[in-house]
Amino acid sequence: MKKFHVKDEDGEVFEVEEIDEAPESSExxxxxxxxxxxxxLALKGLAAVSEKLMKLVADVEDACKDxxxxxxxxxxxxxxxxxxxxxxxxxxxxxxxxxKPRDSKKSFGAIERKAKSQxxxxxxxxxxxAWAKRYGGTx
Amino acid sequence: xxxxxxxxxxxxxKMPLYSNHLNTILSLNGGGSPSAPVPYQLIxxxxxxxxxxxxxxxxxxxxxxxxxxxxxxxxxxSAIRITHEAFEITKDHKYxxxxxxxxxxxxxxxISRGTAAIIDRTISGxxxxxxxxxxxSTTTTSDLTLRYYFDRDSVLTKxxxxxxxxxxxxxxxxxxxxGNEPTTVEEVNALYPNxxxxxxxxx
Numbered sequence: 197m198k199k200f201h202v203k204d205e206d207g208e209v210f211e212v213e214e215i216d217e218a219p220e221s222s223e224x225x226x227x228x229x230x231x232x233x234x235x236x237l238a239l240k241g242l243a244a245v246s247e248k249l250m251k252l253v254a255d256v257e258d259a260c261k262d263x264x265x266x267x268x269x270x271x272x273x274x275x276x277x278x279x280x281x282x283x284x285x286x287x288x289x290x291x292x293x294x295x296k297p298r299d300s301k302k303s304f305g306a307i308e309r310k311a312k313s314q315x316x317x318x319x320x321x322x323x324x325x326a327w328a329k330r331y332g333g334t335x
Numbered sequence: 336x337x338x339x340x341x342x343x344x345x346x347x348x349k350m351p352l353y354s355n356h357l358n359t360i361l362s363l364n365g366g367g368s369p370s371a372p373v374p375y376q377l378i379x380x381x382x383x384x385x386x387x388x389x390x391x392x393x394x395x396x397x398x399x400x401x402x403x404x405x406x407x408x409x410x411x412x413s414a415i416r417i418t419h420e421a422f423e424i425t426k427d428h429k430y431x432x433x434x435x436x437x438x439x440x441x442x443x444x445x446i447s448r449g450t451a452a453i454i455d456r457t458i459s460g461x462x463x464x465x466x467x468x469x470x471x472s473t474t475t476t477s478d479l480t481l482r483y484y485f486d487r488d489s490v491l492t493k494x495x496x497x498x499x500x501x502x503x504x505x506x507x508x509x510x511x512x513x514g515n516e517p518t519t520v521e522e523v524n525a526l527y528p529n530x531x532x533x534x535x536x537x538x
Contacts, residue, residue, distance in 0.1 A: 272400050323403065323437050323498050326462050331529060335401055335500065 371526040381502035404499035428508035433467040437498035443487035501531040509537035
């Protein structure tokens with residue numbers, strides 16, 4: 197940043213700094229669905245081979261399920277388990293049900309740790325397989 | 336993949352000359368009529384991308400990484416349900432409702448508006464079932480809560496899970512105009528493929 201010394205009419209000297217102008221704010225780009233001729237031609241070509249492309253995408257998605265993704269899924273399952281353990285019971289007032297008192301032997305908010313079982317993973321797989329079998333695609 | 340069909344339908348409406356090519360892509364996903372307008376869909380987050388808009392009563396609601404809603408039983412009783420946040424419906428409008436459910440065992444399932452039942456159904460365990468129908472609203476309200484009761488006969492036990500997918504409520508009257516609505520589930524299915532459509536309320 198440059199500094200200048202300038203004199204005013206009375207001969208007094210002031211130090212003046214050059215201030216960088218803020219860059220112009222980028223204008224909001226409006227979303228448009230109008231396509232150029234080239235884009236339409238490209239899309240027409242794409243539609244013609246869309247079946248193959250869809251198959252290719254499905255194949256690539258399957259192949260790309262790497263270890264990171266599996267770890268992520270495992271972590272999410274763990275989080276899910278933890279969330280389940282920490283939930284507070286909510287009673288449906290519409291059904292006029294009695295609110296059960298808490299077990300006084302356990303402190304409020306205590307978390308019971310459970311060993312992670314293979315069952316939950318198997319169940320998720322069953323759910324995915326059932327979807328694929330009935331409706332196709334992944335779930 | 337879940338928003339893919341909605342985007343194609345939107346493009347079809349904006350670019351009618353190009354709709355033949357988009358129909359080719361639609362056909363890969365099970366069909367859909369070229370004349371079908373973009374559906375006015377009132378359920379937000381019906382693809383369970385997150386738990387936003389959803390709450391659980393006597394169960395905890397979570398989602399999986401592949402957009403499946405999970406309700407984990409916390410208290411065993413007949414009022415276990417997931418509920419969608421309140422929204423507006425209009426008197427005399429016809430609505431198409433849909434949700435996919437996967438219970439661990441056979442259950443009695445109910446969809447209700449508030450406490451008033453819309454449909455009761457027994458669902459087999461260990462498989463996905465598609466619950467769908469057409470509902471005519473008898474009132475106008477801005478405070479409709481859609482409830483999905485999933486254990487009316489209390490057969491589930493604590494920590495058991497029920498899975499949900501693709502919940503939607505399409506305002507057929509707003510989408511097609513009064514008197515022009517599809518009147519059967521089969522007609523709706525012919526117009527819109529088995530999929531999820533983005534939240535898109537009528538203005």
